[in-house]
Amino acid sequence: MAENRQGSTDSTKETLGEKLYELAKRRGFFYPSNEIYGGLAGFYDYGSIGVLVKRNLENLWRKHFLRLNDNSFEIEPSDIMPELAFVASGHIKNFIDPSVRCRKEGVYYRADHIISEVTGQNVEGKSPEELSSIISEYNVRCPKCGGELGEVKVLNMMLQVRLGAEGDTVAYLRPETAQGVYVNFLRQFNIQRGKLPMGLAIIGKAFRNEISPRQLLIRQREFTQAELQTFVDPNSIDSAEGWADVEGYSLRVLFSGNRDAETLTCAEFSSKRGIPKLYVYYMAKTQQFFIDILGLPLDKFRLRELSKEERAFYNLIHFDVEVYLESLGEYKEIGGVHYRTDHDLSGHGSVSKKSQEVLFDGKRFVPHVIELSTGIDRVFYSMMELFYNPKSEKKEWEWMAFPPNLAPFQFAVYPLVSKDGIPEAAAKAAEKLKARYKVFYDQSGSIGRRYARADEIGIPLSITADYQTLEDRTVTLRNRNTGEQSRVAISNLIEEAEKLLGN
């Protein structure tokens, strides 16, 4: 079979990261943006197969998080926002990265990143002056050419645009979707008739002028976030409507200062640490999304508490969602649960001079915010790695073990040959399946090669119409995971599919 496959290189010498990237480019998951122009650093495009998986991911996120209560909605504010909004949010002042320039090559690096690589120190929160003196003290040099480094400077990471005929209106592409929600809070509070808790979500683009974009989809300059901001009465944050459903659910948590993750129930977690039940409830719902819905392995997942030094000062409680990625050799942040208090609304209230106070339950107050943040591209990359299977004795080709709800197609449909009415029989079966499922119809190459093609993009089931189909209206049904094949009547296909795909 192997000799039938073209375009694949000898993959044994490649690292896991290289194998994933090769597959991503070859099969259309993702690839560099504007490739014919040599690419654009920090930008990737989703191809035809990637978009199908990304849409599934986004829709599963919507379905899970927006159904947590009847008062949660998606909104779609503009990506471009005025300068004042970022004065209020603090981004104009604080959304800066320490950057240092190699005097030999003129290339910029993140000062904190190269310092911690060389010294092993965590230098988060240090001033440019402090970083500069660490650089000279430890003689930190350019990681590429060994050249001398200049002074550490800070650069704002937002991308500016100038609007109007003379370009005199300064605005920015949002660096996070969250701010788009906060500036809409008051209007939506009225539209949703003044109830708390109220959830507002955005699934959309955010933009950052990263100094050193890297690790493919992990650190991009343009990326997709899915964030749910839940506005709450701070006095009722220690109760959650769905608490009974989660109190016995076990979270996998790494506490700040600890080495290993531990497992404890929501009830234990809340009482031991004095963490409000509503926050714990959202942590449970977050873990359930990644483990139960996306099907990521629990032993590579953890909710990591950030220390006071690591987290933003306005986050009273902050746990990152992390997964272990072998291709990067470390746990990587793919989301977070943040208790942001009234920091954001109060900031916008004071700069806009529109009070963000509401009258609720007989009291006047500025609502607090619990934020669920998901980096869609980072989750996408994680899924590609965690569902990836290399060539093995069992299968002579790479394959993706996407669960059916994430797979780009649930079914591949093949005619055994391209004549004698077999394609028509296959097309008829495909039509039937299309009413319920996404179907990939593939007519060319040997059946083995077609199986490989479907496995590489993670299609869980395939059916083949052959000469027997013309006689008894059955097709061969093949299971991606097991390789098992069975004969199924076309009239039973949907029923059989429901059994196997589990919905």
Place this chain on the structure above:
Amino acid sequence: MAENRQGSTDSTKETLGEKLYELAKRRGFFYPSNEIYGGLAGFYDYGSIGVLVKRNLENLWRKHFLRLNDNSFEIEPSDIMPELAFVASGHIKNFIDPSVRCRKEGVYYRADHIISEVTGQNVEGKSPEELSSIISEYNVRCPKCGGELGEVKVLNMMLQVRLGAEGDTVAYLRPETAQGVYVNFLRQFNIQRGKLPMGLAIIGKAFRNEISPRQLLIRQREFTQAELQTFVDPNSIDSAEGWADVEGYSLRVLFSGNRDAETLTCAEFSSKRGIPKLYVYYMAKTQQFFIDILGLPLDKFRLRELSKEERAFYNLIHFDVEVYLESLGEYKEIGGVHYRTDHDLSGHGSVSKKSQEVLFDGKRFVPHVIELSTGIDRVFYSMMELFYNPKSEKKEWEWMAFPPNLAPFQFAVYPLVSKDGIPEAAAKAAEKLKARYKVFYDQSGSIGRRYARADEIGIPLSITADYQTLEDRTVTLRNRNTGEQSRVAISNLIEEAEKLLGN
């Protein structure tokens, strides 16, 4: 009933446009972006109800246009693209608007717009010098203050961003999604295994620094496009796979130079005008989308041919999709079908020095492009107007007649009272419906007021649980369009809904 409604002003004095905008803001269809900061000209946000309708619209577009052939896929390239891509596309040189400044107030206007308003002339394609002399010849003055106008200048309408630590990489937010497809053509052609026709679609944002954004969602600086680029062998453009299905289908067309639209079948249209069948096929599919799927009224719809002067020089054939909008007093472009030939691919080929030629069917050539372009926000606004019904004798409140597939929810569910187990019975019925439909659960206010609330956002069906429900497991089913009510067994709800909603 009317006295129960709050927040609505005396709507009899308002224009249609004002009524729509008031409803849009009050119920969360759309409203100005960054309102608490006084808004940002040319930017609007979709609210909680608007997003539900917009997602339905986008998904219907996907479903209709991507299923036209098995080789059509959505991709998601970056919104930001490098300068060279726009050198190739011609946007750096040609994507300019003639602009003129009022010397008294300093405000900029589109020179061509204010000239045609005053003189009635169509000045499309005239040079800045020609426009300046028309202004002095006709003594055109500032439309706001009557002040004297300056010289006509041209301004590039793209929004620039500068990437990297020193901002020395110049890039642009794409002014149309199309270019994102063209730079991906070669890679996707390989991924899709070298077949033509090949369709690539983007549903995403585009950005233009409009000099005078106006008419709410119609002319924005940030907007959503849905575009399908179909790459074809120019030699087979006079045949279309689905031709037999459309040849008898009647198009409503306004030919260039004519006053009135006429109706002719695809077959007549193609043979009379010598227009290639594949192009006509896409026109038919476009009209079907707006009329049969979205349900817009045919008598307010037309496909308008652009004259040679009006259309871009590279469009060999160009029909705009237009709808008549009473609130604007004119037919408005909401989409288009464009035969762009090999203009785009050849441009990118020559600037990138990566030949865009393919080997297909034994020949080497640069594929031609037929573009289907849809302005999602413009369609959204059109739908709001065309499905809007003012207060009348029949209904004492405004209502939206969205078809079920566009409505934000298919069902509203009400408990008659908030006690005696009625809410539980209603919730149970709601749960059942949620497996299939989007459901809005509404517990507060009189039933009449709740009906009004549902009608305003266009929910087609509602059910009420009452004391009888506890006895015989039936609910009242109310039809938005007719106001008719009937009793239906909860066990029959889905069946009944399928009948009424037509799917």
